[in-house]
Amino acid sequence: MAVEGKTIDALSQFELAPALGPIGASVNFTQSNLFMLIAAGLILALMHYGMRPAAVVPGRFQALAETFHEFARNLVVEQVGPEGRRFFPFVFTLFMFILFGNMLGLLPFAFTFTSHIAVTFTLAMIVFVLITVVAISLHGKKFLGYFFPEGAPIWLAPIIIPVEIVSYLSRPVSLSIRLFANMVAGHVMLKVFATFIVLLGGLGAVGPFIAVLPLAVNVALVGFEVLVAFLQAYVFAILTCIYLHDAVHLH
Amino acid sequence: MDTRDGFEERLRKARERKGLDRAKHSQQGLPGSAAIGFRAGVEVVSALIVGVGIGWLLDRWLGTFPWLFLVFFLIGGAAGVLNVHRLFNPRTRPKDPAEAGPGSGSKDGSSAGGGRRQDD
Numbered sequence: 001m002a003v004e005g006k007t008i009d010a011l012s013q014f015e016l017a018p019a020l021g022p023i024g025a026s027v028n029f030t031q032s033n034l035f036m037l038i039a040a041g042l043i044l045a046l047m048h049y050g051m052r053p054a055a056v057v058p059g060r061f062q063a064l065a066e067t068f069h070e071f072a073r074n075l076v077v078e079q080v081g082p083e084g085r086r087f088f089p090f091v092f093t094l095f096m097f098i099l100f101g102n103m104l105g106l107l108p109f110a111f112t113f114t115s116h117i118a119v120t121f122t123l124a125m126i127v128f129v130l131i132t133v134v135a136i137s138l139h140g141k142k143f144l145g146y147f148f149p150e151g152a153p154i155w156l157a158p159i160i161i162p163v164e165i166v167s168y169l170s171r172p173v174s175l176s177i178r179l180f181a182n183m184v185a186g187h188v189m190l191k192v193f194a195t196f197i198v199l200l201g202g203l204g205a206v207g208p209f210i211a212v213l214p215l216a217v218n219v220a221l222v223g224f225e226v227l228v229a230f231l232q233a234y235v236f237a238i239l240t241c242i243y244l245h246d247a248v249h250l251h
Numbered sequence: 252m253d254t255r256d257g258f259e260e261r262l263r264k265a266r267e268r269k270g271l272d273r274a275k276h277s278q279q280g281l282p283g284s285a286a287i288g289f290r291a292g293v294e295v296v297s298a299l300i301v302g303v304g305i306g307w308l309l310d311r312w313l314g315t316f317p318w319l320f321l322v323f324f325l326i327g328g329a330a331g332v333l334n335v336h337r338l339f340n341p342r343t344r345p346k347d348p349a350e351a352g353p354g355s356g357s358k359d360g361s362s363a364g365g366g367r368r369q370d371d
Contacts, residue, residue, distance in 0.1 A: 163329045164330075167330035178290070
């Protein structure tokens with residue numbers, strides 16, 4: 001499938017296909033949606049069944065659930081400050097959803113829904129709308145002062161204000177491109193080196209021995225991708241927190 | 252009691268020798284130069300996309316094709332540089348509310364949050 005006519009087809013893994021048979025096809029339910037539901041279900045299961053014993057000495061799943069919870073709470077409190085705790089559910093949900101999406105995508109036959117810019121841009125727009133609404137509701141008209149730093153000479157306003165506005169509007173774009181590009185690049189590299197294994201493996205008697213090299217690269221890449229999957233979820237969450245800090249404190 | 256035979260000191264040295272403590276350092280320096288370069292590149296490109304998009308849409312609306320496009324291309328580039336500047340100097344901002352916090356706005360926000368924190 002990956003190797004047709006001895007070419008490298010690294011992008012077909014991102015194609016959407018209807019899932020769940022004819023019912024899914026009739027409502028355009030793709031495998032991307034399916035894996036979003038799986039991710040959400042896994043998160044709920046982890047949180048529900050992990051925390052059900054509520055033991056003083058946690059078991060494995062409870063320890064995992066508590067670690068995630070504590071990690072995200074520290075992130076929010078450190079970046080936004082104590083008053084940012086009301087944003088914890090939002091950041092935690094976002095972090096877990098992206099983390100599970102990235103990690104699920106590394107499993108064989110799974111689909112990485114965070115490798116589609118439509119998905120990441122939607123997530124980033126939710127963050128963008130939230131920070132704007134929070135800033136306006138907390139500060140009202142003072143929010144406009146965000147686009148013109150105090151003490152700057154007034155004749156610079158025609159330059160500074162458009163630049164600040166474009167910089168503000170570029171937040172969701174950079175947030176979504178970063179996640180999407182990282183996931184796509186990682187999966188394309190995995191696919192390319194996996195294709196090398198197949199192509200080199202069919203190269204006569206010496207083929208299988210040379211094919212060990214791209215196999216070794218792929219083993220290293222999978223480890224690297226686990227790191228990237230976690231890191232990108234973390235970066236998305238921490239940037240959300242930094243933007244929330246800006247919205248709450250406004251300067 | 253550990254100080255008697257310098258156990259902590261020897262343990263620390265042994266851990267350093269085996270590279271067990273380096274995990275912390277490498278995590279701090281985890282955004283290596285390639286990652287930082289990638290982040291800076293994303294910031295510039297996204298600001299350019301937004302600038303060019305605004306310019307192109309305004310041009311299509313007002314029928315002034317290349318001019319606003321060119322102006323907003325430059326503005327987008329400037330915003331990209333601003334983004335990169337903020338990427339490397341992130342901690343100049345949290346000082347602001349303490350010293351020159353544009354007054355009541357941020358103070359109100361933080362004190363209201365503080366009150367809510369006690370409710371939790």
